[in-house]
Amino acid sequence: MATTVKTNKGDYAPGETAHISAEGFAEGASIRFQVVNLGADGLLGTADDIAYPSWIVTDSAGSSFSADADGRAGSVATSWVVPESALNSTLVLTAESVTAGEDGQLGTADDQSAGQLATTTFTDANPGPLQTYFVPLPEQQVNYIFNDLENSQVQNLL
Secondary structure, three states: OOOEEEEOOOEOOOOOEEEEEEEOOOOOOEEEEEEEEOOOOOOOOOOOOEEOOOEEEEOOOOOOOOOOOOOOOOOEEEEEEOOHHHOOEEEEEEEEEEEOOOOOOOOOOOOEEEEEEEEEEEEEOOOOOOOOOOOOOOHHHHHHHHHHHHHHHHHHHO
């Protein structure tokens, strides 16, 4: 089975929670999740990228303690709250299996890749603008206009 990572939606507003699932990893794998904002140029690996703090979830199928929300071997479920700084951005999500380095602790600079990697993209788009109109007429006149329009359309259909 190929390694995959996905979010429950393709687009989020700031403050929303992205629910993330990763599958196809080795049973018991520790998976580091990293979200990178591609910045204004939309290119990964450039100076305007913003790398948000990464986090690690260990696949713990069959374990009584788990930060892994799905309970299936080789897959994990986690979540991430989309920050305000991601507004109108393309985000790259990476899930990579890792092992602890010489210090024996996960989440430190000496973690080593275990060779399984998956990526996906999603966006934090600005919701569409709310269309408003100013009509310098009394409300009753506006209602007459709309009623006339509605009646003329109905008559044209008959």
